[in-house]
Amino acid sequence: MPEHCAAHSCSNRRTIANRARGITFHKFPKDKDVRKKWEVALRREGFTASASSVLCSKHFKQGDFDRTGQTVRLRDGVIPSVFSFPVRLKRLEKGRATSTYRRAKERLPVASQDSQEMATSHPQPQPNDDHGYALPASPSALKSRLNEALARVESLEREKKNAVAREKRAKTAVKSLLGDLKNIITEGCQ
Structure with missing residues (x-):
């Protein structure tokens, strides 16, 4: 390799x-x-x-x-x-x-670097802020929202995987208990 x-x-x-x-x-x-x-x-x-x-x-x-x-x-x-x-x-x-x-x-107007820095450090509210489905005004805000969403998806996928594993262990435990219960009942009947 x-x-x-x-x-x-x-x-x-x-x-x-x-x-x-x-x-x-x-x-x-x-x-x-x-x-x-x-x-x-x-x-x-x-x-x-x-x-x-x-x-x-x-x-x-x-x-x-x-x-x-x-x-x-x-x-x-x-x-x-x-x-x-x-x-x-x-x-x-x-x-x-x-x-x-x-x-x-x-x-297109050419913005100075200072005005760009101020715009990123103090974002002004946009008309679409009251709608969750609307895109943010800046690409960096959109990228941060995307990264947050991807992190949340990964977290939920891990939680789902863990929940499936817990469910599988619980089913195995129930099957084992049912088998033990059958054995106890058959021994009691004899």
Whole structure:
């Protein structure tokens, strides 16, 4: 099994120190389409993942992990997206080239950094605050709500798993008691 991450210029190795830091290693998926997407995301020319190739957890977003059990797993269909590529491997972002888009972009006011800091430190109430289904005004507020919701879902999944395990233990105990009760009744009748 490989001892190092397959990502470009990533030096993470499977060591006890990295494990203590919370770095986990994940094999490339067996599904050919998803595996191909992983390989493309790596942007390594001529790279083909072997059955034992791995990527470290540093190349995935926090929301990509399923931490409900003892083993940290990736959610289904997740593609690695956190990389620090050299300039030659970075893709240029294509912007819209329509004249309408350019005119709209030119009309947008450019806010100073101080006003942005004040807006984030003292958010003003928005008209949609009284509706729970409405989106928050800022992307950061939306992201924090999403992270809270994901944390709540993980917590509820753990609670559900524990409740199912308790129910299974209780059923086993009831079956055992019923068996003992049958034995006591048959012995009493004899």
